[in-house]
Amino acid sequence: MESQQSSGAAGEGPIELTFITGNKKKLEEFLSIMEGTELATHYKVTNKEVNLDELQGDAEFIAKRKVKEAAKHVSTPAITEDVSLCFNALKGLPGPYIKCFLDKLGRQGLHNLLAAYEDKTAYAQCIYAYCESPDSEPQLFVGKCEGTIVAPRGENMFGWDPIFQPKGYDTTFAEMDLEEKNKISHRGKALEQFKAFLEAKANKRVKSE
Ligand SMILES: O=P(O)(O)OP(=O)(O)OP(=O)(O)OC[C@H]1O[C@@H](n2cnc3c(O)ncnc32)[C@H](O)[C@@H]1O
């Protein structure tokens, strides 16, 4: 069996993981994708809110640094999630700084940023980062969703959902139900890869019993 910090030896119940985020909506979507899957029997995921620094750099660099820092605050392997919203006309900005832009400008303000540009396309990126312990090398799982930035529409008030219309759809993320969003979203795609990684890990553990 692979070493897990305090997550129990083979056969001692589910493997414990801690998802470190202060964002309840992220957590809700994560749990809704994991729910009802085989993984739920192998893993016990708890949430911890730790005030981690919002770092600067490219998204992968930020994700690695963040999860390594997060791993210092928990006694289980750590999971973090970083979301970027990248406007193609702005060469990928706001990117990983989207939270700050959204807080200061609001959704309409973000939409207005593209007023001077013909190209309204954008992509959302989600990176799940997993770190076994503070001394381990983090592993990243990246998912992207292409779309267009539109004037705010829809009821779901999660972050920038009302201004993001995924490619091939005439509704914004905020106008979709969660199940539909999960199928195509940056988060859904990143979680497909992360789930495959967790499944392989759980299978290895079962075989070693
Ligand atoms: O504690 P952490 O996990 O860092 O949570 P956060 O809210 O600070 O999240 P980020 O640093 O990743 O910043 C991403 C921003 O994008 C928003 N966001 C994340 N996922 C989203 C989604 O699927 N749809 C719309 N907005 C989203 C989120 O509310 C933040 O404002």
Ligand SMILES: [Mg+2]
């Ligand atoms: Mg954050």
